[in-house]
Amino acid sequence: MLARLFGLMSTDLAIDLGTANTLVYAPHIGIVLNEPSVVAMATVRGEKKVLAVGTEAKEMLGKTPGNIQAIRPLRDGVIADFEIAEEMIKRFIRKAQNRRFFAAPRVIICVPSGATEVERRAIQESAEAAGARRVDLIEEPMAAAIGAGLPVTEPTGSMVVDIGGGTTEVAVLALSGIVYARSVRIGGDAMDDAIIASVRRKHNLLIGERTAERIKTEIGSALVAAGPEEMRLAIRGRDLMNGVPREITISEGEIAECLAEPIQAIIDAVRAALENTQPELAADIVDKGIVLTGGGALLRNLDVALGEATGLPVTVAENPLFCVVMGTGRCLEEGSALAGVLME
């Protein structure tokens, strides 16, 4: 009864605490916050203080003077820096609630299905320390499937592949539970790293994370489109040979080639999931195919590549970036109807 009373006095929040972006959803309002999971810390008189969080902090990434550090407190979908993550969650919750409420919010946060017990506790505890009244956890693929609109509570199998910044979650869901899940620590970040490594190797040019991300979103592709109209992009970085900044032009094909490795890892994970799926569920999946969610699903031709590799129909969800947070938000809104999908 007290919990219900507090519920009236606070806004509850659904949080997709991602490696790349954190999204916050408020029931009956929608997504109220979508910012990069970056914190800029400044050292003042030997003490580290938060300088900026989110978009502002991301702009500082890789451009900071000695006393400022731009940090991404999450790596591979889990918390790498406990204290900074706590600061970040606290500020995001404050930002998402545009007015002060009497009671602290109840929060649902999603965690990668591959997260260990320790990593889950870390997320739960930092959210509690950030001022949440109660923290519930939901597994990312479940949230993604609900957000994509899949019938996860029905006795029919659905396969979802959520490609996030740090991890890729492959899961088969039925009857509001996860039948099989596999999490590989390869996602958008790994693709960026592959691009950085490739440019460095081929062009002796050192580029930063932000440039790599820009290359990926603008000309990145899972497949090389045959034909003359190949996209090209001018990028700038530091020449490794003489240490001078330099600009080069790279092509779509080049990038597709260097992305092949992380994409192959995702395909392998999907194949492994299919191999481990019970025949009845496999039949459902053959019928309906795979649904792609997460920012990685926006990589051009990824659905085609996955379809080629598995022989299954592959669908990219509507608004793949928001699937996880929308699904988490739906759990919050529908309360007891979807309480069964939350983690114990």
Next chain:
Amino acid sequence: MAGKGNLKLWVVQGDASFAGPKSSPRPGESVGLFLRLLRERAGLTIEEAAAQVRIRHAYVAAIEDDRFDVLPGRAYAIGFIRAYAEFLGADVEASARAALQDIGRIPTPALKARRPEIERESRFAPVAAAAICLALAGYVYWYFEQTGDRFENAAATLARVDAPNFIEGVEVPGGAAAVATAPYRPFPDAAPPTTRSVPGDPALAAATPDAAPGSALPPARDGRYRAADAPPQHLLHRDALAASLPAPRLAAPVGATPRWSIPAPGPAMAATSMDRISPGHAAAATAPGGYDPAPGQVVLTAIADTWIQIKSDKTGKILFSRVLREGEVLPSPDRQGLRMTVGNAGGLEIRVDGQIAPSLGGHGRVVRDISLDGDSLMAHR
């Protein structure tokens, strides 16, 4: 591990037959028909197209017939249409948009997670809730019952007070009627005190003969005044009386609504009473208030302000409860089994048959539950 061989396998084969500007369905055109025409132009059967696009041919047929509800769900429907449109070289976004109107009618699946029914281990909460509700209801009933009683008592008191004599249950002999009628007696022979009460007034003339022969003071057979003995209320000219009687307190009991307790007469009142009351009654009027008590009648006079409560012993009903102001006289109801509580025992003078009874106690003493019986009061020590 991803060799170049693999990569080559993924290269999309540009299909020459679909080359050219991407066509899109015209507004209002059926997406299914548009896609079917594209497929037929490419010379493919549904089966061939379905195999290449990796969607079951039943679903492909459903898309071409615009039967989107056959598709496994909203999420898949959009994906399938996009994939099929892309395969046929149509404008993917335009096709998806056109289809969205129909797909929009497909509801997102209602999700209801099944959970085992958990039996409540304890039934304490509902029982406790019921008990609290009952207790509350009981209290509310009791409260209103109590208040109702109080209201009834107040109403009863008022009713008694409104009557010139105390008809219902509590009958006070003499009292109000005696004092009230006293000033009226001389009307025939004495000059009226004010111009408003004219002796020639027909109403008064009618009333006086009634009052004059002795209804004013001589007690009725049973020694009490019946209500009928009091002068008709419409004949009481309050203003006239107020003007004739200087003691302001007297105005009230004399007026249309005589009170239960009557103020002690002021000097003027005493004089009036003495002058106008027949000699036989004047002797009896030595009792405070200027009226004669019935045999055994207990008359309470407040020497100082004192709170009094009179209760019926049998029913427990409160008959009287208030502060008697100094000088007020309360002839006790002529009833058996009355008990009294006095807040200031020293402030009360009790007369039984005109005899002063021993004091109940000193000033400020509270005396509870005293019987109002004349004999026991006289015997009280």
